[in-house]
Amino acid sequence: MHERFNDLLSIEPLQAAEIAFLLDQSVPFLEIQRHPLKKLATLRGKTVGLAFFESSTRTRISFTTAASRLGADVMQLQAESSSLKKGESLLDTVRTLDAMKPDCIVMRHASSGAPEFVASRLDIPVINAGDGAHEHPTQGLLDALTIRERLGRLEGWNVTIIGDILHSRVARSNIHLLTKFGCRITLCGPAMWLPRELENLAGERASIRRVANVEEALSGADIVMVLRVQQERLHEPALSLDDYILLYQLTPERLRLARPEALVLHPGPMIRGLEIDPVVADGSQSCVLEQVTNGLAVRMAILFELIGRGPDANPEKDSSHVAS
């Protein structure tokens, strides 16, 4: 019997067995995506509150679809149209949402730790859908599911992550997750996005190295994760867009340096011709669209895990924070 999850805020504190359990629970939802009729009534009568304080298209639509496929209703709060613009505090905004009695809140915020702060103030489960440069736990889980479905296991792979590691919550969640399964991580990108501290991110036993040269970083990789490059972060004289493409773009020639059949993952949105060559993006090694489908399954599993049970089954969280 596993420990029950009260929230999903980050991958870092989870144990490998808990992660494996969540991935196992996701597999039946993958099968549901192949049904002619994809809608379940499992969470009928439950409401999922979406609080996205930072723009998002794919993660929001993925959570919305996951909730509706489970039969839950969705309540949406968007930063652009909310009273945040009028100066309301984060806590007041989420308390207002909470007062409409959703069964959980899925939250994205530009500040690291914001979902954790909210979770400590609310009685209902909070799911982190990305916070600042901290974590994006469901992305980490869906990438892990993609690897497991394609390669049969999660343990022991050589994983190369290319791009803006410093600002990437996707990279952080993946580093935490994959090192728990004994994967060796190689980080590659411009020096300004590759601080030394990253090597100690996941504790002493984790194998994390930084490599400046992309060819060297790709050599022997079983899995290549390409991160999106935010163009506004590239500027002269430090590094121009053209420099980045020349030095770090994942091209077919560079991919050949990795193991044959190495997987290529990208969290999206993908900018063809910038961080990834279109031939690689559309090639047989690319998992980009599977990642999207797997994301739906993972998010269905998380919603099922957190709110697919009675209130009495969640005593710890119910008894704490009530007065706060």
Next chain:
Amino acid sequence: MPTLEKSQLMSATEIDRTLQRLAHEIIERRGGTVNLALIGIRRRGVPLAQRIARAMRPIDGVDVPVGTIDITLYRDDLSTVAPQPVLHSSEIPFNVDDKDLILVDDVLYTGRTIRAAMNGLFDLGRPRRVQLCVLIDRGHRELPIEAAFIGRKVQTSDTEIIEVRLNEVDQEERVMLVERTP
């Protein structure tokens, strides 16, 4: 929950004989196995469906397709089930459209499991006919559901539990009547 074993309802031989009889009965009443498929309800309905299909082979000379269905996501009592259930994939490697399906389970009690299994099945397509086959029918229905093929009917009280133990799942083979003790 403390329990007390009251009596044995079936031995291994009796289970085997009952499944053989059910295989014959199904074929006889349908006049063969054309268009037939069995769906075992997890967990113990799965080995039972497989064994019935195996018993049909010497009678009719064909392999009847067997699928499995996990009803967890279709239950109507999830919010009252204490521990968080572990999910399994349903594996139905054939198209259910226009098939004659027989759902197989170990014990028929309230009928809610069967209701859940039918909901799951209808998400996969539109079978021509769905029937039910159970090893034990213990009564106390809460829904208008009945089995077409029954291994044995047993009169039970509310406090009694029927425990079907199968080699594939429980490493032993018998059916027990158990009493819930306060």
